[in-house]
Amino acid sequence: MSFHLAPQADLERGITTLGGRRLVFHCHHYNVFLQRTIEDALQERAPRLLVAAGMEASRSMLQGREGEAQSGSAARVLQRAADTFAAQGFGRVDVRQLGEGGGQATLDHSHYAVGWVSRWGKRPAPGCFFAAGFLAGAVAVAYRLAPERVTSREVECVAAGDERCSFRVEVW
Amino acid sequence: MAIDERVIVETVTGMGLAGNEEGLIPAFGLYLTNHYADFYNRISFGVLGALVRENPELTEDAVALLTEAAHVCAFHTFGGIMSSVEWDALVQPMIESREDWVRGMMAVVNAFGWGRFRVAELLPDERLVVELRDSYESSGYLESYPRTDGPRCFLANGGMAGLMNLVYQGDITRRPALTEELYREVFSDPRSFRSRERLCAAKGDSHCEFVVERMQG
Ligand SMILES: [Zn+2]
């Protein structure tokens, strides 16, 4: 990993950061249980919160990091985001079909899908909200777009019985 | 040999926990993520705010939901770690007493980015007091929301109760299977441990502090 991909750890304070934002280790049990708690509590409003929070988190980190890294092309920024996503344990996402107009991304071994299925089996609708938000944030940062212009939705999900997880990112 | 926190923190950090070729981090019998504090804070404080605005009487229930998620987290994460080959290799050789299971686990957590935990008091089978500095929940809270009059470190708070329940209620030292049945048995026992966040940086204290005791002595 090159320097700007590697999280910085302050062992004395128990703080790890990437792009100036804090990272914390958590396991799939907590991740999917917390998501389910929020879905149960907020019902149809839950996806908006979960996706928006994923977008905000990835955008803050990527903006901080790309500021340090002096970026390069938008495609490279997107690929670095995908590499970071994999290094953080969320799965392998293919971002090569994403561009400044949005597009499709596919995700193999999605942490949230794997975690959900291992705990509860299949769910009726896609469940990788964090990943959807992450991709929207990555597109916004890579193409320097106002975040309000970017939306992202998971259209197929392993946790919902599909063969893979895939996402539709739209730029308005 | 007593628990050497420095060695544990440096070794766990040095494991370089990062995604494999599948982009997953299987470790301690779990799938880990090196996730965004911003994400957890927004969804946790977001759902709490929404529920409380709609019905202020639901505050306690909303906090209970987040606390339950923290109990689940502790049961599986701490339980998984304390049952793992990594624990056997690194921490087990330093353990001299049951209390060292608590101290050893605190040391491992100090490598997770949650802030720095310190055991201030540990009465075997009875009481745990833990101080936490730089908690990601309180610092994230203060970045986005006005100072509160109640504590906000729901994950850390429930986590501390979970740790005591694993060590003194579920007897993790015997390596039980971490099933849903065991979870319910341990946490629904009227004598099981609960934690209270007595000090919290989110309400203006210099650090956070948790007091863990049995519901019924
Ligand atoms: Zn999915």
Ligand SMILES: [Zn+2]
């Ligand atoms: Zn606190």
